[in-house]
Amino acid sequence: MRFRVPFRNEPRFGTGETGGGHELERRRVPPGQYVTDRFPVLHYGPVPSFDRDSWDFRIWGLVEEEKRWTFDQFRQLPTREVVADIHCVTGWSKLDTRWEGVSTHEVLRHVQLKPEARFVLVHAERGFTTNLSLEDFLREENLFAWRYNGEELTPEHGWPLRLVVPSLYFWKSAKWVRGIELLADDRPGFWESYGYHNRGDPWKEERYGG
């Protein structure tokens, strides 16, 4: 199943809007961003190695029962494809990126949340974390992805699994993810504790602080 995220201000039938060309791009790209066709690689520290036999994906914290998948089990989950624009806090935006993987919604279907659970801390290799409200985590277009533009992810872009949260600046899209922790109270992740904005909405230019 493919899902294309409608972009902000997308002209719709019946509104009399035409859009197109530069005008369309202007309304599609958040303030202070430029469009690139490249796909820059950005992360802290070295690219982690991947061992298929020991890799797992876990859900823990405020859940009735913890959940763990091996690599092969995780890859059996139902997949979907999402086409979305992504926005990096350093200024580049990339339009119509195409991802394939498991929706965050599908992943959470396998646990029962405790009623206090309101935040998600995403855990990646080497202690990298990023935080999201449950609502931001569960947006329809969010994926745990292993394919990008029809190809398996490369190691530097997050192989074997990365989160993709197109609605927020791209640092929330943790590469090399290994699990999620459900929390009652928000806890800043890696970049968030170094001064990046706690939420990171590109349309509000929530880059640093706050």
Ligand SMILES: Nc1nc2c(c(=O)[nH]1)N[C@H]1C(S)=C(S)[C@@H](COP(=O)(O)O)O[C@H]1N2
């Ligand atoms: N594990 C991990 N994921 C990470 C980061 C990181 O340092 N470690 N950096 C984030 C930042 S700041 C950005 S902009 C994007 C970049 O993704 P890309 O290298 O695929 O473009 O990854 C995000 N995911």
Ligand SMILES: [Mo]
């Ligand atoms: Mo970034």
